[in-house]
Amino acid sequence: MTLRLGDTAPDFTVDSTAGTINFHDWIGDSWVFFFSHPADFTPVCTTEMGRTAQLAEQFAARNVKPLGLSTDSTEEHLRWIEDVNDTQHTNLEFPIVADADCEVAQLYDMIHPGESETSAVRSVFIIDPNKKIRLTMTYPMTVGRNFDEILRAIDALQTSDEYTCALPADWRKGGEVIIPPSISNEEAREKFPNGWEELRPYLRLTKV
CATH class of the missing domain: 3.30.1020.10 (Antioxidant, Horf6; Chain A, domain2)
Structure with missing residues (x-):
């Protein structure tokens, strides 16, 4: 499925580390930083999850909810969070979606066969309170995201909307x-x- 800027973000109901999430209900009146990672217990992903947790106050100040996703199970996510917190010196509290059947990853075109047939690439979707996709980024599995740019892009979108x-x-x-x-x-x-x-x-x- 090809998702374009301005499209309504597809809704889904899925298990996560915070329990069952209905995506549109969970968004509420917030913006969302929805991002995928290839696998739990891997080095680049661990640093990215840790960085997202470290920036919790920065996201909250912008009325943004982070939501992670990989094709691992909830149980694996919960075990991995302990490693993230320990190695990245943080406290990860945002939900991580468990997408073992790849349904959400396929819905959001996060599986790129040139990278992997079963693991998600590093996709980013910035979604506004109207559930519209406002920005997308895609990083390969070997390259971690630039979180300064993610926050800058959110600031830019919100400033553009306001003024x-x-x-x-x-x-x-x-x-x-x-x-x-x-x-x-x-x-x-x-x-x-x-x-x-x-x-x-x-x-x-x-x-x-």
Whole structure:
């Protein structure tokens, strides 16, 4: 199944380390960082799970719920969490989906046969409170994710939504934003009272 930006994230009901999860109900009014990993008790995955747990306050401050997934069982996840906590010096509290039959992984196109026939690659889905897919990333099994970029991308999406703006290359929270060409100067004066720098008629930079 091919999932595109703007699609409604497919719903599912599945067992997890936090009990049975109905995905759309679980999302509630939050954003979601839904990510897959190839296997429990493996080195790169252990560091990624640990990093997600270490960033719990950062995700919570953005109203984001992390949700992990692999094709291992709940029992394996629970045993592995002990290793994650011990080796990464953290306390992992977010749920990890148990997808032993690969149903959710197939639903979200997380199985890439060129990498593995049975294990998920490192997929990322950022999903908004309306259950819409807003951003996707896919990493190979040997390369861990960049969590600075994941948080930056979430900041960018939330800023774009709040201010009806676009974000330039390498944007960081607090940096200048772009007034979209679809917004006239008259509308922009109302939306962006700080004014703007016009580098070109189509490139107006402002602070929000």
